Amino acid sequence: MRYKTNRTESSPPRVRCVKPAEVRLSELMSAAEQLFLAKGVDSTTINEIVEQAQVAKGTFYHYFASKNELLSAMRERYTDQFLKRLEEKTGTCKADDYLGQLCAWVRESIEAYVDTYRLHDIVYTNHHHHNRTNWEKNAILEQLQVILENGTRVGVWQIAEARITSLIIYSGVHGATDDIIASSEVDRDHFISAVLVNCLQMVGVLEYQK
Structure with missing residues (x-):
C-alpha cells in the first residue's frame, strides 16, 4: 500500500x-x-x-544611445582588430629584424584590408580616414613609424622624416589596395609583391629577396 x-x-x-x-x-x-x-x-x-x-x-x-553611437564603437573595434593583425604578423619577425617587420606590415595591411573592406566601408561611411584628427589612422601610422624609426636607428635605411614617410606608405598602400578590391582579376600575390617593392624603394632598399 x-x-x-x-x-x-x-x-x-x-x-x-x-x-x-x-x-x-x-x-x-x-x-x-x-x-x-x-x-x-x-x-x-x-x-x-x-x-x-x-x-x-x-x-x-x-x-x-543610437545606431550611430554603435557604429562609432564598431569603428574602434575594427581598428583594434586591424592593429592586432598587424602586431601579430610583425611579431613573427625577430625583434631587431626591421626590414622583415616592414615587409610583414605592408603585406598584412593589404591582406587585412582586402579581407575586411566591406566592414571597413560600413563603419567608415560617415567618418572616413580623410578626417585629419582621425585617431584610428594615427594609431596605425604610429605602428609603422616605430618600425621606420628603429630601422633608421640601426642603419637598415636612412629616413630623415619617419612620420612623413609613414604617411606616404600608409596612404599609398591603402589607396593601392582599393584597386585590387575593385578588380577581381588581379593576382593578389603579384600585386602585394609589387606594392612591397615600391614601398621598400621609398626607404632606400633597392634589392629585395622574396
Missing part, C-alpha cells in the same frame, strides 16, 4: 547566468555586424540587432 506524503522534493534553484559587460557589448556589436553586412545599416533596426544578440532592448540602450 502506498502512502501519500506532504513532503516534496524541491528542484535546485536556477542559476542566472550573468554575462560580463564586455561580453554583452561584444555580442551586440557582432550581431550588428552580421546584420549590417547582410542588409545594410539603414535597413537594420535596433529590434533586429537585440533579437540577433538575444538581449533585451534596454540592454542596447544601456550601451548605445
Whole structure:
C-alpha cells in the first residue's frame, strides 16, 4: 500500500547566468555586424540587432544611445582588430629584424584590408580616414613609424622624416589596395609583391629577396 506524503522534493534553484559587460557589448556589436553586412545599416533596426544578440532592448540602450553611437564603437573595434593583425604578423619577425617587420606590415595591411573592406566601408561611411584628427589612422601610422624609426636607428635605411614617410606608405598602400578590391582579376600575390617593392624603394632598399 502506498502512502501519500506532504513532503516534496524541491528542484535546485536556477542559476542566472550573468554575462560580463564586455561580453554583452561584444555580442551586440557582432550581431550588428552580421546584420549590417547582410542588409545594410539603414535597413537594420535596433529590434533586429537585440533579437540577433538575444538581449533585451534596454540592454542596447544601456550601451548605445543610437545606431550611430554603435557604429562609432564598431569603428574602434575594427581598428583594434586591424592593429592586432598587424602586431601579430610583425611579431613573427625577430625583434631587431626591421626590414622583415616592414615587409610583414605592408603585406598584412593589404591582406587585412582586402579581407575586411566591406566592414571597413560600413563603419567608415560617415567618418572616413580623410578626417585629419582621425585617431584610428594615427594609431596605425604610429605602428609603422616605430618600425621606420628603429630601422633608421640601426642603419637598415636612412629616413630623415619617419612620420612623413609613414604617411606616404600608409596612404599609398591603402589607396593601392582599393584597386585590387575593385578588380577581381588581379593576382593578389603579384600585386602585394609589387606594392612591397615600391614601398621598400621609398626607404632606400633597392634589392629585395622574396
